[in-house]
Amino acid sequence: MPLAIDVLLGQLVRNGFTAVFGNPGTFEQALLDRLDRYPQLRYVLCLHESVAIGIGIGYARVLKRPAFIQLHGSVGLGNGVGMLLEAKQSKTPVVVYVGENSQYDEAFQGFLASDLPQIGGPVCKATVRVTVPDQLTRQLRRAIQIAMTPPFGPVLFAVPMEVLEYQIAADDAHVTDICLSGGAAVENVARAVDWMLSAERPMIVVGDAVAWTGAQSIVRDLSHLVGAPVYGLGWTMCDAIYDDPLFQEPLTHAVGMGNAKLLREADVLLVIGSPLAWEVIPDRDGYVALGAKLLQIDSDPNELGRNFPADLAFYGEVRQVLAQFLHTIQHAATADFINRATLRRDTLRERRLARRRDLEVRWGVAAKATKNHPFAMFAALAEFIRCDDLVFEEAMTAQPFLRHTFPLSDPELYYPALSRCLGAGWPGAVGAALANPGARVVAVSSDGAAMYVPQTLWTAAHLDLNMLFVVANNFSYRVLKLNLNEFRNRIGGHRGDYPFMDLTRPSINFVHLASSMGVKALAATTPDEVRSAMTRLTPEKGPRLLDLQISGELDY
Numbered sequence: 001m002p003l004a005i006d007v008l009l010g011q012l013v014r015n016g017f018t019a020v021f022g023n024p025g026t027f028e029q030a031l032l033d034r035l036d037r038y039p040q041l042r043y044v045l046c047l048h049e050s051v052a053i054g055i056g057i058g059y060a061r062v063l064k065r066p067a068f069i070q071l072h073g074s075v076g077l078g079n080g081v082g083m084l085l086e087a088k089q090s091k092t093p094v095v096v097y098v099g100e101n102s103q104y105d106e107a108f109q110g111f112l113a114s115d116l117p118q119i120g121g122p123v124c125k126a127t128v129r130v131t132v133p134d135q136l137t138r139q140l141r142r143a144i145q146i147a148m149t150p151p152f153g154p155v156l157f158a159v160p161m162e163v164l165e166y167q168i169a170a171d172d173a174h175v176t177d178i179c180l181s182g183g184a185a186v187e188n189v190a191r192a193v194d195w196m197l198s199a200e201r202p203m204i205v206v207g208d209a210v211a212w213t214g215a216q217s218i219v220r221d222l223s224h225l226v227g228a229p230v231y232g233l234g235w236t237m238c239d240a241i242y243d244d245p246l247f248q249e250p251l252t253h254a255v256g257m258g259n260a261k262l263l264r265e266a267d268v269l270l271v272i273g274s275p276l277a278w279e280v281i282p283d284r285d286g287y288v289a290l291g292a293k294l295l296q297i298d299s300d301p302n303e304l305g306r307n308f309p310a311d312l313a314f315y316g317e318v319r320q321v322l323a324q325f326l327h328t329i330q331h332a333a334t335a336d337f338i339n340r341a342t343l344r345r346d347t348l349r350e351r352r353l354a355r356r357r358d359l360e361v362r363w364g365v366a367a368k369a370t371k372n373h374p375f376a377m378f379a380a381l382a383e384f385i386r387c388d389d390l391v392f393e394e395a396m397t398a399q400p401f402l403r404h405t406f407p408l409s410d411p412e413l414y415y416p417a418l419s420r421c422l423g424a425g426w427p428g429a430v431g432a433a434l435a436n437p438g439a440r441v442v443a444v445s446s447d448g449a450a451m452y453v454p455q456t457l458w459t460a461a462h463l464d465l466n467m468l469f470v471v472a473n474n475f476s477y478r479v480l481k482l483n484l485n486e487f488r489n490r491i492g493g494h495r496g497d498y499p500f501m502d503l504t505r506p507s508i509n510f511v512h513l514a515s516s517m518g519v520k521a522l523a524a525t526t527p528d529e530v531r532s533a534m535t536r537l538t539p540e541k542g543p544r545l546l547d548l549q550i551s552g553e554l555d556y
């Protein structure tokens, strides 16, 4: 009979896993020892647990499959807690194998003794702990299945070390693929469609379930047909066709009052695959105007009517339900409806263009006064970004400038990390590069976010990945300053200082940091310096880094 570790690795191969992202210790030595027998599985060595989980998250988002992560015992799991919450809240499927000490030594309460399910439970979708070797494969299949069943999420797979050393029966079972069927009953779709056909101000909000099911073009077709603007909420994937004229913008995840004001303009609000209201500070008064209809579609039943009662809620695979909606509206649309929808469409297209023009004028004026204004700096950088680059970004307050200047037309090539757990950007980008080896990956992170995971650069250099890392470096935790301003506005009393929010004294030398890990790096403080740095970095092979030093002023 084979060793349990071989049965485990065989199961991973059978289920199409291609990589293990980890930071190892002795509890997991059986896995390290046997991995070279499975060339289908590549081990990606990471120098911190948040990097390993973050790379797994990026890999899973790009391949739209669960990733397999290995952490070392209670300490490794503890280090990874923040990034696991990132996976849980972004509903990204990852199986997190954590080794632990032998059950035979439990009574010693020895080295690293702790309780893995207690540490990981609150930040994982589920916990599976194997205590009997013969149950290993069944439990592993269960862990994989839980991770990839909507709502997706991280599953803790805890394995005491001796379990992997037993001989157990081989089996060749697969994990069942779950296909969700459209749960929308025909008569309810008809009611929802009636509301949409008579709406004067329909509006669509899209979240990550759209990208997970590849439904962006159906959303576009639906929005064009009904003449509705599309907004994004809670994005870690690109849930809309970014340069479509009816796509307006992703909404903020910081303060919900502005979002609520905007959504309350709708008389029919269709929310697809996104939690409604989950910002840092949500608007308790509600996001739906009095008398307006709220329609929700989600593959996570927990989201339906969770914070605000929906008038109709559809549970099912988002793409299928949407297709059903589109089909029904196409058949029911009258000439009068099409005329009204066309008028709305033209107005929305104009509104988007006007907003872009206004921003360019405002930012353009500011950029004349400030040589490293982020608009001018990102515009210079964008001259070197190709439309087939894969952009994985955690640009934080520089995000509007990136989104305005970069070519982001292909939703499969744009991943906006959301930064619940700061530091998801760079590791996610490495995961994206591993998942999509043909693409050049552009990994933009703010300086604060980058400093949670600088070890990522080592893994990128170690694997010689074709990546451009960019630090959107404003030498501060700028968003915390903006939020503090709001707080002080509320409680009264502006002091003009921002305690513990400047990343200076000493300032971080990203060029030295990157060089120390084998990544070629240059800094730029003006748009011209960006151009000359990029001219030198672009032809280089392997990972490169641009330290994009942008103004941290608060009023741009």
Ligand SMILES: Cc1ncc(C[n+]2csc(CCOP(=O)(O)OP(=O)(O)O)c2C)c(N)n1
Binding pocket: 082, 395, 396, 397, 398, 419, 420, 421, 422, 423, 446, 447, 448, 449, 450, 452, 474, 476, 477, 478, 479, 480
């Ligand atoms: C792991 C983790 N620690 C702390 C925070 C709290 N936090 C939220 S935003 C922020 C500062 C972000 O600054 P930076 O990344 O430099 O972006 P900027 O606002 O300057 O654009 C911090 C520390 C967090 N979200 N995650």
